[in-house]
Amino acid sequence: MKLITRFELASKSEAELYVLLREVFNELARSEPSSHQRRNALASIENIQNEINSRALFP
Numbered sequence: 001m002k003l004i005t006r007f008e009l010a011s012k013s014e015a016e017l018y019v020l021l022r023e024v025f026n027e028l029a030r031s032e033p034s035s036h037q038r039r040n041a042l043a044s045i046e047n048i049q050n051e052i053n054s055r056a057l058f059p
Contacts, residue, residue, distance in 0.1 A: 001027050001037045004044040009051040021048045 004024065009017060024044045031038035 001031070001040045001044070003040045004047055006047050006051055009048060012051075014052065014055060017048055017052050021045065021052075024048065 001024070004020070009020075012020065024041050028038060028041035028045065031041055
């Protein structure tokens with residue numbers, strides 16, 4: 001899985017962010033422990049959640 005950056009997320013709508021969050025979570029569930037895919041999925045989830053939260057604070 002490719003790491004999803006905050007820069008990539010900035011152009012997405014809130015609905016798209018939630019869809020992407022679900023997709024990345026599913027990738028995380030399928031990944032092997034300590035794998036590169038798992039680390040990227042976890043970092044991507046954190047980036048998506050940060051983007052969602054920043055929009056809630058500053059609409």
